[in-house]
Amino acid sequence: LTPMIEVENENEVELQEVGNGVYETDQLIGVEGKRYRLKFTYEGDRIQSSWSKLKKSPPIDSVYYRLETVNTTNIDNDLTGLQFYVNSYGSASDAKHFRYEWAETWEIGVTYPSKFDYVGNDNIVTTTDPRYSCWKTVNSTLNNLFTTESFDRNEINGHKVAFITGESERFIIRYSLLLKQLGISEEEFLYRDFLKQLSDQGNSLYDVQP
Numbered sequence: 001l002t003p004m005i006e007v008e009n010e011n012e013v014e015l016q017e018v019g020n021g022v023y024e025t026d027q028l029i030g031v032e033g034k035r036y037r038l039k040f041t042y043e044g045d046r047i048q049s050s051w052s053k054l055k056k057s058p059p060i061d062s063v064y065y066r067l068e069t070v071n072t073t074n075i076d077n078d079l080t081g082l083q084f085y086v087n088s089y090g091s092a093s094d095a096k097h098f099r100y101e102w103a104e105t106w107e108i109g110v111t112y113p114s115k116f117d118y119v120g121n122d123n124i125v126t127t128t129d130p131r132y133s134c135w136k137t138v139n140s141t142l143n144n145l146f147t148t149e150s151f152d153r154n155e156i157n158g159h160k161v162a163f164i165t166g167e168s169e170r171f172i173i174r175y176s177l178l179l180k181q182l183g184i185s186e187e188e189f190l191y192r193d194f195l196k197q198l199s200d201q202g203n204s205l206y207d208v209q210p
Contacts, residue, residue: 057181058090094154099182100144107174
C-alpha cells in the first residue's frame with residue numbers, strides 16, 4: 001500500500017505511515033482553489049478518488065459559553081455545566097460544510113509539590129523550582145459537524161461544540177479551549193454524518209445498516 005496525494009496538473013506526494021493506518025506528509029501545503037485527489041496501489045490494483053477542490057474555511061468570529069442544564073436518560077441526574085458555542089461568518093465562495101475539533105487544557109493543583117528532578121542515568125537532584133501544579137490536555141473525540149448549505153447566508157450562529165459538566169475538575173484553577181473549524185467537502189460531510197447517525201442509534205431491529 002503506497003498512498004499518494006496528487007495535485008491537479010502538478011506533482012504527486014507520497015504519504016508515510018505514522019501508525020494505526022494513519023498516513024501523513026510534511027511535503028505538501030494545501031492551496032485554496034486547487035484540486036487534489038488520493039491515489040494508491042494495492043495488490044496490483046490502482047485506486048484513486050475523485051478530484052476535490054480545497055475551499056477556504058471562514059475564520060471563527062467568536063467562541064463563548066453559557067451555563068446550561070442537559071437532560072439525561074435518568075430524570076434525577078440531569079447535568080449542569082458550561083455549553084460552548086461558536087460563531088462564524090463566511091462568503092458564498094467559502095466552504096459550507098464543517099467539522100470541529102478542540103483541545104482542552106487545564107491546570108491541576110497538587111497537594112505535595114515536586115521537590116526533585118530526574119536528570120537521566122538514574123540521577124535525581126533536588127529542584128530549585130518546586131512545582132505546585134501540572135497541566136493536562138485532552139483532544140476531542142466527537143464527530144461534531146455543521147453545514148450552511150441550506151442557509152441564505154454562509155453564517156454560523158451559536159453552533160454547539162464542547163459541553164463540560166460542573167462536576168469536572170477542569171474549572172478549579174485555569175482552563176483553556178482551543179477550537180478548530182475545518183472546512184470539508186460535501187462528500188466527507190455526508191460520509192461522517194452517516195457514521196454519526198449510526199453511532200447515535202441504539203441496537204434495535206430497525207437500525208440503519210452500514
